[in-house]
Amino acid sequence: MEEKMPKKALITGITGQDGSYLTEFLLSKGYEVHGVIRRSSNFNTQRLDHIYIDPHNSCARMKLHYGDLSDASALRKWVDTICPDEVYNLGAQSHVGISFENPDYTADVVATGALRLLEAVRAHIESTGREVRYYQAGSSEMYGATPPPQDENTSFHPRSPYAVSKVAAHWYTVNYREAYGLFACNGILFNHESPRRGENFVTRKITRAVGRIKVGLQNKLFLGNLKASRDWGFAGDYVEAMWLMLQQDKPDDYVVATEDSHTVEEFLEAAFGYVGLNWKEHVEVDPRYFRPAEVDNLRGCATKAKEVLGWAPKVSFKQLVAMMVDSDLEKAKREKILVEHGYIDSRQQP
Ligand code: NDP
Ligand code: GDR
Known part of the structure; x- marks a missing residue:
């Protein structure tokens, strides 16, 4: 009998809080997980060390590749060589306060970085005819000054360069879905934390x-x-919602929140x-x-995620x-x- 190939996921931001939980989750589902990591003068893979297996070992199912959301050619190369079934765009300069100090860089990575990755996926699909599903890490920060409760129909009023860039990435994702029929989803995630949360949040x-x-x-x-005031949930719960979005029949956008x-x-x-x-x-x-x-x-209303995805926070x-x-x-x-x-x-x- 022919052996079924494992599904492949490509994750940007794999070294971050969510990247590490999502990798654990996808490995537990049998996926082969590929991550884009940035070159750094110090190792930046601490959150992955406990699941890292030397790639010389044939049972290694997590593989890391150097790349950056500012480098379109690297993104295209990895999408083309890995041929992922699912792409999760979690990479970002994700600190709201720091985005006021580094606005230009934040916009480049968060907004244009998402566009570069969408374009790499679109071009790969065009040249191969394969199906690739795309997840965009959207944020409750996009609602900004709009009062709660916030759901998928609430208007955006971003309050920082980070949040404005996330709004752009959100609309790029919607646009690629509408223009090219891409299976692309925006998860609008409210704050989620864990023992692996960056120490300056x-x-x-x-x-x-x-x-x-x-x-x-x-x-x-x-x-x-x-x-x-923030709607704080547990990151381990939220990565499951990302995956669930890409398992549906149709691509769509979802709020993920505790409602508290x-x-x-x-x-x-x-x-x-x-x-x-x-x-x-x-x-x-x-x-x-x-x-x-x-x-x-910020306080989300996650009715749609509950009803359509069957998702609910556990912690x-x-x-x-x-x-x-x-x-x-x-x-x-x-x-x-x-x-x-x-x-x-x-x-x-x-
Ligand atoms: P982290 O800050 O923990 O992780 C960010 C990741 O992005 C790290 O792996 C980082 O790499 C990587 N990264 C930074 N710059 C670049 C770049 N130029 N090219 C490629 N990768 C880059 O964030 P979280 O895990 O908390 O969040 C994941 C995503 O979800 C982010 O996009 C964030 O904006 C978004 N989000 C997060 C929420 C939360 O509450 N946690 C809520 C809503 C959205 P390195 O390790 O080298 O720094
Ligand atoms: P946030 O998270 O801006 O919501 O973005 P953060 O933890 O940075 O701030 C939450 C609230 O706490 C206030 N605050 C402080 N924040 C920090 N970082 N440091 C402090 O000393 C401090 N004192 C008070 C802030 O002003 C703010 O009101 C997070 C990030 O993960 C984003 O990437 C993500 O998109 C959103 O959550 C949803």
């Missing part, structure tokens, strides 16, 4: 500090706007409270972290906070041992 910055304060490595935490929103202050209360600390004794507001334009309130806000604090407390304990033995400097902070 507010949730992880808080849970890292909670761990370090609890073990005595740090005393203060400097933050910006504490009044902003909390302020940064509430996150502080939950994270510090979980280990018996009072956040007010440790947190100071530093205007350096204020943004030129803020997004005050609650409270469980998410506990998961992140537990992980960062363990990390801080290990860090403390290294400090006490003089291997690292206690002033080293995220």
